[in-house]
Amino acid sequence: MKNARPKRTRLRAAGKAARRKRPELDAESQAELEGRLGYAFKNADWLNRALTHPSLIDNYDGDAQFSNQRLEFLGDRVLGLVMAEVLIARFPAEREGYLTKLFHQLVSGEACAEVGEGLGLRPFLFLDPSMEKNKRGSYDKSVADAVEALIAAIYRDGGLDAARDFITRHWIMELVHREVSQQNPKTRLSDWCGANRAPYAAYEIVDRAGPDHEPVFTVRARVDGWGEAVEKGRSRQEAEMAAADRLLRDLLRNGS
Known part of the structure; x- marks a missing residue:
């Protein structure tokens, strides 16, 4: 066994x-x-x-x-x-x-x-x-x-x-x-302008206020013949993006 x-x-x-x-x-x-x-x-x-x-x-x-x-x-x-x-x-x-x-x-x-x-x-x-x-x-x-x-x-x-x-x-x-x-609102606004054959947005500083260490920029974003928007930011870039975002929202809301 x-x-x-x-x-x-x-x-x-x-x-x-x-x-x-x-x-x-x-x-x-x-x-x-x-x-x-x-x-x-x-x-x-x-x-x-x-x-x-x-x-x-x-x-x-x-x-x-x-x-x-x-x-x-x-x-x-x-x-x-x-x-x-x-x-x-x-x-x-x-x-x-x-x-x-x-x-x-x-x-x-x-x-x-x-x-x-x-x-x-x-x-x-x-x-x-x-x-x-x-x-x-x-x-x-x-x-x-x-x-x-x-x-x-x-x-x-x-x-x-x-x-x-x-x-x-x-x-x-x-x-x-x-x-x-x-996505950068300025890029999205540019895409919208291209898709709608509109002039590309222009940005203009309307005002700069506050002390140098805490500035406040006011910027206008404008698409000629379509509309514009004004917004504020702690830098020029921030204000431009805010204005672009507001303008794009307005354009989309109005069905443009």
Whole structure:
């Protein structure tokens, strides 16, 4: 009779096999998440890997293939390519400097985390309990990384068109928000003038008041034949932007 394997060895082998079993979403959770993503995976292994945080890597003998780190690396590049395409198409008249500034905002960890929060992604993640409060500054890094990994998972499962569709669908509100809140009002007014074949805006300092260390500038922004607006600011540039913003709002409100 052959000697039976020692109990300790059998338990160690069983534990090793258990550790190597990849966490998976159940069918109901997978269907719910795919509905939120707007994409159904042909190979669910890509989805489950994208959701697996590297904090669990020791459960799989340190095998990097079992976490979402490599997918995150790829997803960051796919996001960059698609976002560059989107910005080039959306802002055909903008200079490289402005596109670069907007690009970095839209591919940042903060932006990815906002998309993930909008998807309600965190409850679907597989991560060690110690990572429950994994934040970098003001955003959830685990969620941000998982969003990049999901982009790569969709890319590997369905190709670039599928990844592009996911990005343009879920980043569009973020894009609009960044465009409205970050773009220089003088640039937006210039774009409006070009689109409406109007003369470009002229800016005139109407008044400068206050002491040298706290000046107050009053500036008039005028588009000949269309309208004008006067605003104040603590610098000439600030006053010009405020006047441009007011004038543009008036023009849009009047249906010009």
